[in-house]
Amino acid sequence: MKNDNVKMQVDSTQFIWDKNEGLFTFDGAPALLFWDAAIEVFLETMEEVSGKEASKTVYEATGYRMGTLVSDYYEGRTDVENLLEEYRDIYRNAGWGKFKVISYSFEEKRAVIRLTNSWEHRIFKDKNKDHAGVLLPSHWAGVFTGIFNENMWYRINQSQLNGHEYDEVEIFPSDITPANNIHELAREKEQQNIMELERKVEERTGELTSLIKELSSPVIPVLEDILVIPMVGKFNENRLSDLMEKAMVELSRHKAKFLLIDFTGIKNFDNYTVHKIHQLTHAIRLLGGTCYLVGISSELSIHITNSDMDLRGIQTFSTLQQGVEHAIVQCGFELVRKKDNKTKHKFY
Structure with missing residues (x-):
């Protein structure tokens, strides 16, 4: 054959x-x-998938693990200087460019190498990549991790991408590892996601709070000189403060004489709410208006009585209709019934 x-x-x-x-x-x-162009597409795809912020960490982890793979392939070799010479030939013959060991100390676990015409530089030299030039330096950190049998990392002292004649990479012992970088990146991303979620929640809460303020206890003009505020739901300090401010502003704006506070929709009533409503009635009186408390149920009546709220000068009605009818009369209006038995307002 x-x-x-x-x-x-x-x-x-x-x-x-x-x-x-x-x-x-x-x-x-x-x-x-592979052609350089194919490697370029591969790296650009990694960046596209991982995102620009994470691409440096991805490149470093990839280069480092490739370096440890190379050192594993030559595991057991003790003739380090000969091994580095073989590395030089291998990388050069494989088209990875040229590298030269400038200094080397097995005792101090340090090395400085220079790279020229590396494939990483050939690919990225015209691409203006922020994280270009980290894959091969981290690769050599992985190689020397195997040679020194200790975790190593890198520092770029000079770079061809910055106009220098060669890339100079310093290798030294370090606690930095790609695994730590990946975990740190994951925590950073998680924190960013949490902060973004908190921002959205805060923004949404603000929108809902604003909406609640607009919908909560609206001041409704019923007739000329008569306003009604329906009390709905449970009131806290903020809602009661907004209620008092809104009531006084609207009374002045409409030049109204009567403000009817409707408790028909209130189920639970605490002493603080009773106290604030009492304050509101006096504030309205100082503005020249009159407050009626309407929609008073038997349970609410008992609660107000037990609270020792001073009701002198404050008229109360069991229904909103009764309060409105009384205010109409006080404004000088008269309710008359038409022949078709429908009630209408007659103004004098």
Whole structure:
């Protein structure tokens, strides 16, 4: 059978193409060949999916884990200087660009390397990427993590993307890890989501509060000189303060003489509410108006009596209709019944 394997030796690196199986091996390990443009699409897709804010962390985690994978492949080697020379040939022959170890100390667990014409620089040099130039530095942090057998991280001292002749990357021991960065990013995103949710809740609460203020206890002009405020639901300090302010403003604006406070819709009544209503009746009196308390049920009557509220000078009615009819008469109007037995207002 014809041997369709094609082999090529470049320095210490061996490339083999198995045309029958469609396989390519790089130093004995299955490998792939990609155009720079394909890698660019791959990275841009990662950024698109993860978002610009998270892309740096994604690139760093990817590069770091690729680096630890490389160091695992050469695990057990103690001839570090020879190993770094092999790395130089491998990366150069694979089209990753050139790298040079400027300084190296196994005792201090530190190294400085310089990269020129790296694939990351080739791809991003014209793209104006904010997070470009972090994948390969984090990759070397992963490589040296395996060499030094200690967690390493990186610092970029110079970058070709900033106009320097080469990328200079300093590798040093650190507590920083991609896993920590991912967790920190997740917490940051979670906090951002929480803050956004709180903002929306606060905004919605403000809208609902404003709506409640508009709908709560509206001041209704019934006839000339007569206003009615229906009390509905449970009143707290804020609602009662809004009620008093609105009542006095509307009485002055309409130049009304009578304000009827309708308790028909009130089921629960506490002493604080009784006290504030008492204050309102006196405030209306100071403005030259008169307050009627209408819709007084037997339970409410007992509660008001037990509260020791001074009702002297305040007229009360069991129904709103009775209060309105009385106020109409006090305003000089007369209710007359037409022949068809329908009540109408007759004004004099």
